[in-house]
Amino acid sequence: MIVEAGQLALTFAFALSLLLSTVPLYGSFTANQRLLLLAKPLAFGLFIFSAVAMAALIYAFCTSDFTVINVAQNSSSTLPWYYQITASFGSHEGSMLLWVLMLCGWTALVAQFSKALPLLLQGRILGILGLISAGFIAFSLFMSNPFARSLPFYPVEGRDLNPLLQDFGMIMHPPTLYMGYVGFAVAFAFAIAALMGGRFDSVWARWVRPWALAAWLFLTLGIMLGSWWAYNELGWGGWWFWDPVENASFMPWLAGTALIHSLAVTEKRGTFKSWTVLLALSAFALSLVGAFLVRSGVLVSVHSFATDPGRGLYLLAFLLVVIGGSLLLYGSRMNSVRSQARYQLFSREMLLWGNNIFLLTACLIVFLGTLFPLFHKELGLGSISIGEPFFNQMFYYLTIPFALLLGLGPWVRWKQQQVMPLIRPLAMVAVAALIVSLGVLASMQSVQANLALLGMLLGAWVGISALAEVMLRLRQFGSISKGITKLNASHYGMTLAHIGFAVLVIGVAMTKTYTTERDVRMQQGDVATVAGYEFTLTEVYELNGPNYGGQAAELDVRKDGQFVTHLHAEKRFYRIQRTIMTESAVHARLSRDLYVSLGEELPGDAWALRIHVKSFVRWIWLGGVLMALGALLALCDKRYRRKQTQREPGAEHA
Amino acid sequence: MRKVLYYLPLFAFLALALFLLSGLFSDPRERDSASLNKALPEFALADVMQPDKIWTPSELKGETYLLNVWGTWCPTCNAELGYLTELRQQGVKIVGLYYELPRDPAFDAPFNLAELQKDVQQKLQQQGDPYQFNMLDIDRSLSLDLGVSGAPETFIVDADGIIRAHHIGDINPLVWRSKLAPIYQEWRKP
Numbered sequence: 001m002i003v004e005a006g007q008l009a010l011t012f013a014f015a016l017s018l019l020l021s022t023v024p025l026y027g028s029f030t031a032n033q034r035l036l037l038l039a040k041p042l043a044f045g046l047f048i049f050s051a052v053a054m055a056a057l058i059y060a061f062c063t064s065d066f067t068v069i070n071v072a073q074n075s076s077s078t079l080p081w082y083y084q085i086t087a088s089f090g091s092h093e094g095s096m097l098l099w100v101l102m103l104c105g106w107t108a109l110v111a112q113f114s115k116a117l118p119l120l121l122q123g124r125i126l127g128i129l130g131l132i133s134a135g136f137i138a139f140s141l142f143m144s145n146p147f148a149r150s151l152p153f154y155p156v157e158g159r160d161l162n163p164l165l166q167d168f169g170m171i172m173h174p175p176t177l178y179m180g181y182v183g184f185a186v187a188f189a190f191a192i193a194a195l196m197g198g199r200f201d202s203v204w205a206r207w208v209r210p211w212a213l214a215a216w217l218f219l220t221l222g223i224m225l226g227s228w229w230a231y232n233e234l235g236w237g238g239w240w241f242w243d244p245v246e247n248a249s250f251m252p253w254l255a256g257t258a259l260i261h262s263l264a265v266t267e268k269r270g271t272f273k274s275w276t277v278l279l280a281l282s283a284f285a286l287s288l289v290g291a292f293l294v295r296s297g298v299l300v301s302v303h304s305f306a307t308d309p310g311r312g313l314y315l316l317a318f319l320l321v322v323i324g325g326s327l328l329l330y331g332s333r334m335n336s337v338r339s340q341a342r343y344q345l346f347s348r349e350m351l352l353w354g355n356n357i358f359l360l361t362a363c364l365i366v367f368l369g370t371l372f373p374l375f376h377k378e379l380g381l382g383s384i385s386i387g388e389p390f391f392n393q394m395f396y397y398l399t400i401p402f403a404l405l406l407g408l409g410p411w412v413r414w415k416q417q418q419v420m421p422l423i424r425p426l427a428m429v430a431v432a433a434l435i436v437s438l439g440v441l442a443s444m445q446s447v448q449a450n451l452a453l454l455g456m457l458l459g460a461w462v463g464i465s466a467l468a469e470v471m472l473r474l475r476q477f478g479s480i481s482k483g484i485t486k487l488n489a490s491h492y493g494m495t496l497a498h499i500g501f502a503v504l505v506i507g508v509a510m511t512k513t514y515t516t517e518r519d520v521r522m523q524q525g526d527v528a529t530v531a532g533y534e535f536t537l538t539e540v541y542e543l544n545g546p547n548y549g550g551q552a553a554e555l556d557v558r559k560d561g562q563f564v565t566h567l568h569a570e571k572r573f574y575r576i577q578r579t580i581m582t583e584s585a586v587h588a589r590l591s592r593d594l595y596v597s598l599g600e601e602l603p604g605d606a607w608a609l610r611i612h613v614k615s616f617v618r619w620i621w622l623g624g625v626l627m628a629l630g631a632l633l634a635l636c637d638k639r640y641r642r643k644q645t646q647r648e649p650g651a652e653h654a
Numbered sequence: 655m656r657k658v659l660y661y662l663p664l665f666a667f668l669a670l671a672l673f674l675l676s677g678l679f680s681d682p683r684e685r686d687s688a689s690l691n692k693a694l695p696e697f698a699l700a701d702v703m704q705p706d707k708i709w710t711p712s713e714l715k716g717e718t719y720l721l722n723v724w725g726t727w728c729p730t731c732n733a734e735l736g737y738l739t740e741l742r743q744q745g746v747k748i749v750g751l752y753y754e755l756p757r758d759p760a761f762d763a764p765f766n767l768a769e770l771q772k773d774v775q776q777k778l779q780q781q782g783d784p785y786q787f788n789m790l791d792i793d794r795s796l797s798l799d800l801g802v803s804g805a806p807e808t809f810i811v812d813a814d815g816i817i818r819a820h821h822i823g824d825i826n827p828l829v830w831r832s833k834l835a836p837i838y839q840e841w842r843k844p
Contacts, residue, residue: 274660278663281663282663285667289670292674296674296678298678309678312678316671316674316675316678319671319674320671323667324667324668327661327664327667328664330660330664331660331661331664332660334660335657335660371670371673374673374674374677375673378673378677385801385803387803387804389794389798519726521780599729602780
C-alpha cells in the first residue's frame with residue numbers, strides 16, 4: 001500500500017513539475033500575472049509530493065518489503081536499521097529519487113526566499129527548475145522506477161547492501177554531494193531567466209551569489225566526505241584516486257569555484273558578465289554530464305551504477321535539451337550584452353580573471369583526462385588509460401602559480417593598484433612564510449624532498465597573506481577591536497576559505513612526502529616499527545556481527561616506550577554479498593594518522609598487516625571543512641538578507 | 655566573428671554529445687592495447703637485484719616471454735605469483751617489470767634500493783618466484799610507453815620483440831587457458 005502511495009506521489013510530483021515548467025513560463029511571456037503567481041504554490045506542492053515518495057521508499061526499506069525489487073536487491077532483514085535507511089539511496093533507482101527530492105527541495109527554497117525578486121524573474125526561475133525536475137522525475141518514473149514490484153514471485157531475503165556502503169561516511173556523503181550537484185541548478189535557472197530577459201547587472205549577481213555559494217558549500221563538504229570515506233573504507237590509505245566518478249564531482253566544483261569568484265566581479269564591478277553566465281551554465285552542465293557518465297556506463301569506475309543503454313540514451317537526450325538548449329540561448333543572447341567597466345593590468349579584476357583561467361584549465365584537464373580514453377577509442381585509435389600520474393603532475397604545475405596569485409589577490413584593489421605600497425607587506429609575508437616553512441620542516445625527523453618545502457611555502461604564503469590582509473583591513477577601521485564587528489561576514493568567509501586552501505595544500509604536500517607505509521607479516525606478540533612507532537600485535541580473534549563475520553586484530557602502539565594508543569582493525573566477511581571488507585584502524589592526530597589495515601592470514605598463524613604513518617593527512621579534510629565554513633560565513637553576510645527584509649513589505653503589496 | 659564566439663560552447667558541447675552517443679554503444683571494459691603488434695619500446699633498465707646490470711630490448715630477443723608488471727605493494731600481483739611460478743615450472747619465460755608505486759618520479763622522493771630488494775626477496779620467497787629477472791622501472795618510462803594503467807598487467811612479447819598481447823588484471827588458470835595460452839603458443843618459436 002505505502003509503496004503504491006509512493007508511486008502515486010511521484011506521479012503527482014511529475015504532473016506538478018510539468019505544470020510548473022509550462023504555466024509560469026507561459027505567463028511570463030504573455031504578462032499574465034495570475035499564471036506567474038502559480039509558480040510558488042506549484043513549487044511547494046512539487047517538493048511535498050517528492051518528499052512523500054522518498055518517505056514511502058524509506059518505509060519500504062525499513063519494513064524489508066522484498067516484493068519491491070529495489071529493496072530486495074539492496075537491503076536485507078539483518079541490515080541494521082540506519083543502513084536500511086541509507087540503502088534507500090544506495091542503488092541507482094533510489095539515488096535518482098534522492099536527486100529528485102533534493103532538486104525539488106532547492107526549488108521550494110527558491111520559492112520561499114525569492115520574495116525580493118521581481119515576479120517575472122521568479123516565475124521564470126521556478127519554471128526552469130520545474131523543467132529540470134520534470135526531466136528527472138520522468139527518468140525516475142519511466143526508466144528506473146524505485147517502486148517496481150517483483151510480484152507474484154519475490155525473494156524471502158534481500159541481497160543486502162553493498163558492504164562498501166555500510167559506513168557512516170556513506171550515510172552523509174551522497175545526500176551532501178547531491179545537494180551540491182543539484183544546487184547548481186539554481187544558479188543555472190537564474191542564468192537562463194536572465195538570458196530570457198536580457199538583464200545582467202550587479203543586482204542579478206547579488207541574487208545569484210548566495211545560491212551559488214550554498215551549492216558550492218554542499219559540494220565541497222560532499223567531496224570531502226567522499227574522500228574521508230574512501231580513506232577509511234577502502235583500506236589503501238588513499239584519499240583521492242582520480243576515479244572518473246570522483247572527477248565527475250570535481251569538475252562542477254572547479255567550475256563552481258570559478259563561478260563564485262566571477263560573480264564577485266560581476267556584482268562589484270558589473271563586468272565579466274558573459275563569463276559569469278557561462279560559468280553558471282557550465283557548473284550545472286558539468287553536474288549533469290557527471291550524472292550521465294556515472295549512470296550510463298560509458299566509463300569504467302569503481303562506483304558506477306549498473307548500466308543500461310536505454311537509460312544512457314534518455315539521459316543524453318535530456319542533456320541535449322537542457323545543456324544544448326541553454327548554450328543555444330547563450331549564443332543567441334549574449335551578443336547584445338556589453339561590459340563597460342575599465343580596469344588596469346594590475347587590478348583585482350585581472351587577478352580574479354587569472355583565478356578563473358587557472359580553475360578552468362584545471363577543470364579542462366580533469367575533463368580531458370576523464371574523457372580522453374573515450375575520445376581516443378571512439379576515434380578508432382585503440383583504448384588507452386590515463387591514470388594518477390598524469391593528473392598529479394598537471395595539478396602540481398597548476399597549483400604553484402594558482403597559490404602565488406591567491407596570496408596576492410585579496411590585497412589588490414579593484415580597478416587599479418599601485419605596485420609600490422604592496423611590496424613591503426607582501427615581502428614581510430613572504431619572509432614569514434619562509435621562516436614558518438623552514439621551522440616546520442626542521443622539526444620533522446628528516447629534512448628532505450622539495451615537494452614538502454614547496455607545499456609548505458605555498459601554503460604558508462597563502463595562509464599568512466590571508467591573515468595579514470584581514471588584520472590590515474581591521475586596522476583600517478581604526479582599531480582591531482572596533483573593526484572586528486564592522487568587517488563583512490563575507491570577507492571573513494573569503495579569508496577562512498583561503499586559509500582552508502592553504503591547509504589543504506600543506507596537507508597534500510606533507511602527506512605525499514612524509515607518509516611511511518609498510519606491509520608486514522606478524523604473529524601475535526610481534527612488534528613492527530614504522531616511523532618510530534612500535535606496533536605490537538596483541539591479539540587476533542573471530543568477529544561476529546549482525547550481517548558479517550571475520551577477524552579483528554588488536555594492536556598496542558608505543559613510541560619511545562610510551563603507550564600511545566590501542567588500535568582495533570577488522571577484516572569483515574559479509575555473508576550475503578560474499579565480499580571481504582577492511583575496516584581500518586585509525587588513530588588521528590593533527591600531525592599524523594596511525595593507520596592499520598588487516599590483510600589476509602598467512603601460513604604459520606601469522607597475519608599480513610599494512611601499517612601507515614600518514615603525516616598531516618587530517619589537514620586535507622580540515623582544509624575542506626575550512627573552505628565549507630568559509631562559504632557558510634559568507635552566506636551569513638547581512639547584504640544578502642538586508643535586501644530581502646527591506647523589500648519584503650513591498651513584495652507583499654504586490 | 656564575435657557572434658560566432660558565443661556559439662563556441664554550444665559547438666563544443668555538441669561534439670562531446672556525439673562522442674558520448676557512440677560511447678553508449680561500445681563496452682568500456684573491452685579494450686585493446688595501443689602498443690599491440692608493435693615492437694617493444696626502447697629502454698635501458700637496471701636489474702632489481704644487480705643494479706649494475708642494464709637490460710635493453712635487444713638482449714630479450716630470441717625467445718617468446720611474458721612481461722609482467724608488478725610490485726610488492728600490489729595485493730593482486732602477490733596473489734598471481736603462485737600461478738605464475740607454476741607457469742615458469744612449465745617452461746614459460748617470465749620477466750618482471752617492477753613498478754614502484756610509493757615513489758612518484760614527478761616529486762623526486764627518496765628511494766631506498768636495499769629496502770626494495772629485501773621486500774622483493776621476501777615476497778618471492780613467500781609466494782614463489784616466477785621471474786627470470788626483474789627490471790626496475792624507476793622513472794616509469796617503460797610503463798608509460800607501454801600504456802600501463804596499473805598493476806598487475808602482462809604482455810606477451812615474441813622472439814622478435816613484438817608485443818602480441820596485453821592483459822590487464824591478474825593471470826589465473828582461467829585467463830591463461832582461455833586468453834593468453836593460445837597467443838603464447840601461436841608466437842612461440844618451435
